[in-house]
Structures are given as structure tokens and as C-alpha cells.
Amino acid sequence: MRSSEALAEQPGTPDGATATYVFAVCRRLDPAVLSGLAGLAEGFPVRGLRCGPLTAVVQHVPAAEFSEDAWQQRLSDRAELERCARAHHEVVTAAAVCGPTAPLALATLYRGDERARQALEADADRFTAVLARIEDHAEWGVKVYLPTSSPTASPTSSPTPAATAPVPPLPHGGGRAPHGAGRAYLERKRGLQQAREDRHDRALRTAEDIDAALSRLATAARRLRPHSPEMTGEKHRLQILNATYLVTSVCEQRLRDAVAGLRHRTGAEVELSGPWVPYSFVGEA
Structure with missing residues (x-):
């Protein structure tokens, strides 16, 4: 359920109408780890809500401030969206201290505690399987970059006199054009194109090699779309791998060592x- 359904009346709360916001689901929770967390709404404590064999980490929030329209406004306000995402992550991270924790998506709301309990209990088997899969695991992100600068100049930059010289006309009566500046220019363009293709192929092989090496240390792995230089704002380097790995605690040092070795072997920035709470490996939970 989403924020548009958060319309239940909750008597005894400061504003009357509230919804129940759900941060995460876990098997066990020490209420002390949630003490002092602001969550997403002032005046409402972050707390545990028993849902059969599981515990949901929840908070009452004013329904009017968390309606569908209100969330659309937050999504269009980068600063407010970042604030909500950080608050959500802070609560999830605190709960994860107590054991495996399945984060729910930002803006998961129900019409009160009872509706939240019913929905989560109905999905208890899936949550139980997710928690078993991620127990004693953490998520690790890996981004790999190669420099974008090329030792070979672009065909459109600083043309040489030979490159700008006119191509001699064909002699009267036909015949082939003599070898000269025009052919040299075309050969140079083909060479630059081939060099770009070779660099691209090497970058792909580097990304595949690094991902394969790290995947062997992980229980699960996910490849994400690499960010373009326009997105990262970094024109001097190209992201060739954006991936995340689910790794057991006993393999964490092996992962660190593998990354250090790959930096040395490939020359790439890795x-x-x-470690993070495994957001990428909980499915739709």
C-alpha cells in the first residue's frame, strides 16, 4: 500500500488523523536502538509493531502530510526527498544492529497499525525467506572508472596542415586520385575510430573481469547501469562498472583484498x- 491509502483516524494522537509508516521488517528488535530517532515526523516515536513472528519498525505520521499529493511534492523537491531518504535509512540502519532487517521502500504507508499488521502478516513467509537469505550478510557497492583522456588527439582537434589541404583534382580523362593529404586524412580518421573501439573493448573486458572476480566472493550480485560522465559531472573519467554484492561477514576482508589486487592488476579506479543494509537483495520486501 502507498501513501494515498493512509487515511485512518487514530484517536489520541496530536493531529487526530494519522497513517502508519513502515521502515523495515525484522525478526527481533531492541526498542532501545530506536530511542531518540526522529524518523519522518516530529512528535511520533519510532517503534516496533509485532506482526506474528516478525516485528515491523513503524512510526505514526500525519496523514495529511503524507498523502499521495504530498509525496509527489517531496519527489520534486530534491532537498526534501534527500531528507526523507536519510531519515528512512537512519532508522533501518539502527534496527539492523539487532539482526537481519528487510528495508521497505520509501513511502510505504498503511491506514493505521492494524492494516499494517494484517498486510505484513499475510506476507510473513516471504519476509521470513528474505531475512534468512540476508542473515549475516551485508551489501557492498563497487564502482569502477577508467580515465576518459586519450593519448591520441580527436580528428576534429588541432588539424594539421596536411589534414586541411585540398585533395588534388582528378586528371583529365579519369584515373585514380594520387596518394596524398586526402587519403592520409581518411586513414587517420579510421585509425582514431579503431583506437576508440579498442579502448571500448578493453573497458568492457576490464569490467567483466572485475565483476567476475568479485562475484565469486559474493552470495549474490547485481549489475546496475553505469552512470554517464554527464550524470556524475566527472568528465575526466568514465564509469565502466556499477555493481553491488551480497557478502557474508567472513568474506569481507577477502573482498577488500580482492579490490586492492584488482586496482593494481587492472590500473582502474575501483x-x-x-557495509550497507542489503537494500538491493530483499526483492520487493
């Missing part, structure tokens, strides 16, 4: 981030 950025490792984590």
Missing part, C-alpha cells in the same frame, strides 16, 4: 563502499 571504489568500494559499505
